[in-house]
Amino acid sequence: MVCPLCRCPGAPCVPFAGDHGVPEAFDVVLDENCFRRMYIPCNVRASLAAYIQEHRNVAQMSGYKRIEPALLTFESRSYAAVFKHRGRYSKFCGAAWNELTQDYALSAGDRVVFTLDHSVFDLKVETYRGGHRIFPTPDCAFEKLTDAKYQLVCSAVMPRGLQFNYHDNQEFVTSLFRTSFFLGCMPYVHVLTPTNTEKFLMKIPKAVVSSLKVFIDVPMSANVCLEAFKGELHVITPSSYSLGKKDGRMVIARMTFNQFLAAASYAKDNVFLITFKECRDRSVSTVFQQLK
DNA sequence: CGACCTGCCTTTAGACCCAA
DNA sequence: TTGGGTCTAAAGGCAGGTCG
Numbered sequence: 001m002v003c004p005l006c007r008c009p010g011a012p013c014v015p016f017a018g019d020h021g022v023p024e025a026f027d028v029v030l031d032e033n034c035f036r037r038m039y040i041p042c043n044v045r046a047s048l049a050a051y052i053q054e055h056r057n058v059a060q061m062s063g064y065k066r067i068e069p070a071l072l073t074f075e076s077r078s079y080a081a082v083f084k085h086r087g088r089y090s091k092f093c094g095a096a097w098n099e100l101t102q103d104y105a106l107s108a109g110d111r112v113v114f115t116l117d118h119s120v121f122d123l124k125v126e127t128y129r130g131g132h133r134i135f136p137t138p139d140c141a142f143e144k145l146t147d148a149k150y151q152l153v154c155s156a157v158m159p160r161g162l163q164f165n166y167h168d169n170q171e172f173v174t175s176l177f178r179t180s181f182f183l184g185c186m187p188y189v190h191v192l193t194p195t196n197t198e199k200f201l202m203k204i205p206k207a208v209v210s211s212l213k214v215f216i217d218v219p220m221s222a223n224v225c226l227e228a229f230k231g232e233l234h235v236i237t238p239s240s241y242s243l244g245k246k247d248g249r250m251v252i253a254r255m256t257f258n259q260f261l262a263a264a265s266y267a268k269d270n271v272f273l274i275t276f277k278e279c280r281d282r283s284v285s286t287v288f289q290q291l292k
Numbered sequence: 293c294g295a296c297c298t299g300c301c302t303t304t305a306g307a308c309c310c311a312a
Numbered sequence: 313t314t315g316g317g318t319c320t321a322a323a324g325g326c327a328g329g330t331c332g
Contacts, residue, residue, distance in 0.1 A: 193324080193325090195324075195325065195326090203323085203324080205322080206322075206323085207322085249323085
């Protein structure tokens with residue numbers, strides 16, 4: 001069933017009975033053709049059009065470079081979708097609207113919640129499926145990366161079965177390129193297991209160690225610093241490692257790894273990004289950054 | 293005797309192959 | 313071309329051996 005006036009899915013729209021007749025927040029339910037356009041319910045489209053026109057006027061008078069307010073999602077992603085206000089319908093459409101539906105993988109039945117916040121120039125929207133917010137697809141977190149950085153992100157060693165959503169990937173990217181002396185070897189994402197936390201056994205995969213050898217000399221055993229960045233807290237624990245003769249893995253010395261976990265208050269099931277950096281004195285640090 | 297290191301076994305993901 | 317089965321390599325975990 002479709003509203004005969006505005007073409008929105010569902011029964012005919014019910015007029016709003018607010019004090020001023022202008023709702024500050026409203027839902028738009030999407031249909032199966034939502035990737036092309038989103039019709040605005042007839043009971044709010046006039047007030048939305050007035051709201052947008054008001055913003056255009058303010059932007060013009062203030063001499064803003066951009067006159068047309070964009071759709072601004074909860075993740076602060078801006079989409080300059082075209083708003084068409086016609087006699088019989090109002091809709092958002094165009095390439096930017098299509099991009100939004102692709103980025104959020106929107107489909108029929110999903111809701112776009114508008115919040116008319118006069119303190120913001122753009123139109124605040126949030127995407128929902130049932131009672132849950134729809135996040136952008138995980139790959140959207142990588143879209144602004146250079147080719148080289150994207151290649152590095154894709155090379156990461158990830159634990160089996162661990163699924164990263166958009167926000168996890170954003171945290172991953174931020175953490176990966178945060179360290180100023182980041183060596184550029186293969187990033188390693190690891191979930192702390194009972195073997196790590198109870199037996200203090202920490203092994204870095206062979207592939208990561210091999211990629212590290214491209215940048216620095218990696219002897220069979222040597223001193224290494226274990227570093228953790230936890231908000232304001234910066235933990236540095238001097239340690240050592242040895243390479244497994246057979247499998248080539250880097251095994252961190254147990255005693256110091258235990259001290260490191262205690263100092264950084266890390267626990268089982270914590271998810272880490274593990275990278276390496278070369279310090280000023282040419283020594284190597286293993287950097288742990290908590291992702292989850 | 294205890295701590296730690298090394299090697300082996302199990303599990304699992306990805307590669308590869310073949311048939312429908 | 314695709315889906316299912318098989319093979320293989322690597323990660324994870326365990327346990328035995330060694331050394332202080």
